[in-house]
Amino acid sequence: MDPISYERAADVNGALRSAQEPGSMYIGGGTNLLDLMKGGVSRPMRLIDITRIGGSLDTVATLPDGGLRIGALVRNTDAANHALVRERYPLLTQAFLAGASPQLRNMATVGGNLMQRTRCQYFYDTAFAQCNKRLPGSGCAALEGLNRTHAILGASPQCIAVNPSDMSVALAALDAVVRVRGPSGERTVPIGEFHRLPGDRPDIDTTLQMGELILAVDLPPPLFSDHAHYLKVRDRASYAFALVSVAAALQMDGNTVKDARIALGGVAHKPWRSHAAEQVLNGHPLTAANLRTAASAAVADARAQRDNAFKIELAQRAIVRAVNQAAGRAGGVA
Template identity: 75%
Template sequence: MNPVSYERAADVEQAVRMAQQPGARFIGGGTNLLDLMKGGVETPQRLIDISRLPLAAITELPQGGVRIGALARNSDTANHALIRQRYPLLTQAFLSGASPQLRNMATVGGNLMQRTRCYYFYDTAFDMCNKRKPGSGCAAKEGHNRIHAILGASEHCIATNPSDMNVALAALDAVVRVRGADGERAIPIADFHTLPGDTPQRDTTLRPGELILGVDLPPPLFADHAHYLKVRDRASYAFALVSVAAALQMDNGVVRQARIALGGVAHKPWRATAAEALLVGKPLDDALLRQCATAALAGARAYEHNGFKITLAQRAITRAVRIAGQTA
């Protein structure tokens, strides 16, 4: 059993100061961190409880965007009037994840930090996991890799990001606000999560001791034409094999702007920018959708058990974009 101390932060400044010490971790809802601790995957020396900090508000920004506090619960965020009306894509993504009980506890900040569900990462009986034990190897590459990455992987790690929320935020061009010892900064969601490269133990670009304050959403452009599609092994409480966040701005049947992000296929939410560009200025038809789906999976690499994901992702993109184009 690993000893761990527990302290409750009185305010943001105190939380950041506490987090500068080695082995410190923030805990809010705890739905992921506590599981990792129980399994011996994570062994923090100090837990800093931030659950009572005033970071749960969901408020309108001056230019029409919305700020979601880091401690806003997933269920509260999904059902908030501003989110449901202006960002239905995000509501759909939230309601696709976990169970109602977990959504009632989990927070937006914690969801951003959610760690992979790779079998080998979670099972400490396996010594080979570069994410858990850097330099030990990647057992998934030659092991059972059905749920693993087909885009952006490296020789050191083929794990995927498990979050539904993160995929929707990627499509919506969200910005993550954080505070550390050097002050506050804003990180575009595209730069927040990392690909494994040579440092698969890192999931984000957060600096040591930085606290997530919230997420800013830009003024809504896609409220009328958005769809989140999640393909999984069972209808509920399962992580995505492939997910697609599709958001379109339409004008008389012609696509004016497009956003497509994929989940379940990479170490971070995967923006399909080449596919987006193909859609702009054109009406949606079957040929264009097939071309878009092919472009999105260019460069995909399958392993022994997950080759089906390439075709699955292409079909999911086609379906999600088609549905997004029809909704209004």
């Protein structure tokens, strides 16, 4: 490991000042960054520890409009088990509890979860010289290599890695907003604009500007407390990333879908909100035929690699199952 300097920030302004130094990175729980450092993938010159800042960054608070603000330093376990999150946003609780392991959730923070790097064995292993995410312009080894776990949506010839976060998929379905502060002041970023598709710059995962610090995640007033389900399909039942995951949330009027939210994980460089699937369901009865059409619409633009074509069918089946679960119809719809 390369030599680094370490600084413990006392407040947000101090952290922002320190982050302007070249090679600086914030560290919270460190559950992703430390792995990247140990593997030689990430080489910061200075770590700015923000875990002792406290204040609003490590609390959960109700917003004036009835929404909820979750501080960036709230641990994943604490967020998942917070009474207001469990009651008003069960989709988010389910997503938190599907992620990683209890030990990691006890350490990982909400802000750190948002900042996870995309997952690809060729990115994480520096023995492979070809990785546009590590070495822009070097190529993408996954295109011709093992790509069973890789993207089927939104990929580019430069990168087919996928975002690993479960939390972010639920946030995408809930229309969350990320609050950040940087040298130019504070701003809000809709969750759908926070993560990037790879394009020709797969080395950049988010739209954060240099030195910006995540302060909190704001959730809108709860609309989907009664009908929500997070489904994670993976190779083993614990401590595994999603092959495909689905965050499904519904507002129902009898058998009619008033408002549907469907977001996918494990299929793209960012959490993938499927507006096409939602449009098929909105304003219509929740029938098996409509649900199959919605699932098909969600993957209409999918492009498979050699090893991951199964994900196209898997995503459709997962959408059907998750929506049925959200509607309280585990046995299917008529």
